[in-house]
Amino acid sequence: MSVATMLENEAMKYAADAVKYDKMGDKDKATESYKRAVEQLTRLIKLYPDYTFNKFYVEKVTTYQERIRLLKSEDGEDMGVEKFTSFETKQTSSQQSMDENASEPSEKPNVNWGDVAGLEDAKKAIKEVIVYPVKRPDLFPLGWSRGLLLFGPPGCGKTLLAAAVANEIDAQFIQIDPANIMSKWLGAAEQNVAKIFGGARKTAMAGKPVIIFIDEVDSILGVHTNEVGGEVRMRNQFLKEMDGLQDKGKNYHLYVVAATNKPWDLDWAFIRRFQKRVMVPLPDYATRLQMFELNSAQLELTQDVDFHTLTQLTDGYSGSDIKDICQVIRQEVIRELFESGEADNTTKKPRKLNIADFKRSITNRKPSVSKEMMKEYDKWFDQFKAL
Numbered sequence: 001m002s003v004a005t006m007l008e009n010e011a012m013k014y015a016a017d018a019v020k021y022d023k024m025g026d027k028d029k030a031t032e033s034y035k036r037a038v039e040q041l042t043r044l045i046k047l048y049p050d051y052t053f054n055k056f057y058v059e060k061v062t063t064y065q066e067r068i069r070l071l072k073s074e075d076g077e078d079m080g081v082e083k084f085t086s087f088e089t090k091q092t093s094s095q096q097s098m099d100e101n102a103s104e105p106s107e108k109p110n111v112n113w114g115d116v117a118g119l120e121d122a123k124k125a126i127k128e129v130i131v132y133p134v135k136r137p138d139l140f141p142l143g144w145s146r147g148l149l150l151f152g153p154p155g156c157g158k159t160l161l162a163a164a165v166a167n168e169i170d171a172q173f174i175q176i177d178p179a180n181i182m183s184k185w186l187g188a189a190e191q192n193v194a195k196i197f198g199g200a201r202k203t204a205m206a207g208k209p210v211i212i213f214i215d216e217v218d219s220i221l222g223v224h225t226n227e228v229g230g231e232v233r234m235r236n237q238f239l240k241e242m243d244g245l246q247d248k249g250k251n252y253h254l255y256v257v258a259a260t261n262k263p264w265d266l267d268w269a270f271i272r273r274f275q276k277r278v279m280v281p282l283p284d285y286a287t288r289l290q291m292f293e294l295n296s297a298q299l300e301l302t303q304d305v306d307f308h309t310l311t312q313l314t315d316g317y318s319g320s321d322i323k324d325i326c327q328v329i330r331q332e333v334i335r336e337l338f339e340s341g342e343a344d345n346t347t348k349k350p351r352k353l354n355i356a357d358f359k360r361s362i363t364n365r366k367p368s369v370s371k372e373m374m375k376e377y378d379k380w381f382d383q384f385k386a387l
């Protein structure tokens, strides 16, 4: 057992004891156990300062210290034991909260294909991997892939695409992020992964397609310099669940879509589980043109605004950059209206946006993705394309 796993287990054990004593009203023993839990967690944080999930443990330490302080001060009077311990139990027995999460259909994302500009290759790949098997499973006697990895520079539509596909096939959309997978205890994270997949399987077997979406997957399931026991176990559990999806005879529709800006933080064992890997690149000319149209649809423009000119000026900009460019000038004209003192008159509208506004905004906003960075994505893709 690694030192990290040991500290983690100890901390969990002391915390459970502390809550138990706290409920029984044994303040001395409760305080003692909370202190021990804090000690173990503090050692863990010091030992692995770069550890991805430290912020959860720091939070825990703060919570316990607060409780210790309260126990000292109250002296006989019962202040919030119930509230505190029920909070703590809820946080630690992830089982309970995950059950709720997994069985409750999450809110359907309100994004459609039409909201995603360009990315024809990515859309095509998604249709082949997910949409067609859902619509005509009879055409896939040998089964279908379950894993889709979207990678590429930030702000180019990966999250948008995942939401759009969930809508397209009317799927339950379960998003995995550090907050719902950690539930404050790294040790419980592997159980949480199992719970999420278990719940998703149930829904899928009942006939409803499910998409498990892991945004910024590198931050949760990537390989980090300091690996703490719970992190490794969580990743292994995830790999196990992914393998289970591929077993023969499983013809339900449960897909795992992962997105990352840092594919190089993922290891081979992980990547291999995603049969389909799709690059979501910087927008090309036609896509940027479409983005200017989408983002300006609600804006009042003067005659001189020519989207082709703007598109030429934004080679290398991401979709998110273009959105910002449009938003910034919209805000400018609103500010102008307020500063003119005429905003109180509700019939008064902001002035129309002209081409000079757009050009100024473009000059002020540098592209957020560099050429060198793009080369890294291409290089990474070439490496894994063949495999």
Ligand SMILES: Nc1ncnc2c1ncn2[C@@H]1O[C@H](COP(=O)(O)OP(=O)(O)O)[C@@H](O)[C@H]1O
Binding pocket: 115, 116, 117, 118, 119, 153, 154, 155, 156, 157, 158, 159, 160, 161, 259, 280, 291, 294, 318, 319, 320, 321, 323
């Ligand atoms: N292809 C696109 N079509 C339309 N809007 C886009 C596109 N790419 C990015 N955007 C805009 O940028 C924002 C961030 O995009 P997002 O999908 O979160 O990027 P990523 O997940 O690749 O980092 C979106 O909410 C959207 O407003």
Ligand SMILES: [Mg+2]
Binding pocket: 155, 158, 159, 160, 215, 259
């Ligand atoms: Mg995103």
